[in-house]
Amino acid sequence: MILATDEVSKSFGSLKAVDGVSIDVRHGEVFGLAGPNGAGKSTLFNLLTGLPIRPDSGRVLFNGVEIQRRSPRWIAKAGLKRTFQTEAVFESLTVRDNLRVGSAYGSPGRPARWNNARCEAALAAVELGCDPDRPAAGLSLLDRKRLMIACAMVSEPAVLLLDEPAAGLDPADQEALIRLLTTIHAGGTTMVIIEHVLSVLSALASRMAVLDSGRVIVTGRPQDVLADPRVVEAYLGPGAAR
């Protein structure tokens, strides 16, 4: 296992947002996370990356090391990086400067000396063909997503966590995203993907878990999980699977 949670819980007041969740992510796989709105998926990502919360109980293990009390920066430098539901790019900065920020935040060891070759490589990896010296503002939705992924990939993380990468994309752009993430995965990056667009998740993930009300209700291969009556009822309500 490269990444695991062991009975991780987090409450906000009386709400158990994440309730005793245990997942195991294997080296080199794409692991999916799904579940209805409010199921606790993003909170689980926040607990994995220390941003900005810590678990009330349970452990997060990265390469066998407990990281649940580590800082977000330490976790990023260790090789666990993430993207966000909304396209978290600095609109007033150029594409190149966005990548510089990504590199400075997550590179292991001392801050890496920036070089243009690295910028070009990161942009090529996400197939972002624009002028690197143009502002990020005005990029299309898909290109802002490419840039956000490039900012995470520029420090060559071992694990990339993607929070709803397909949100807002039309079917053609979803296909482009699937091709892009397939290529990045083929380069050796382990991925965990939260996604509501289940066709995208099915195309990418070898295993997945579904959360409901903070708990894992089913884990397995996408084709089995998505046909499971418990999953159908979590999305559509009690009795929907009958």
Ligand SMILES: Nc1ncnc2c1ncn2[C@@H]1O[C@H](COP(=O)(O)OP(=O)(O)OP(=O)(O)O)[C@@H](O)[C@H]1O
């Ligand atoms: N900082 C916070 N303070 C209080 N409640 C929170 C906080 N963060 C999340 N929650 C609550 O925890 C629950 C789980 O939220 P979370 O965002 O993890 O769900 P999700 O599965 O990612 O949902 P979505 O698919 O809509 O993004 C929700 O009820 C949410 O309102």
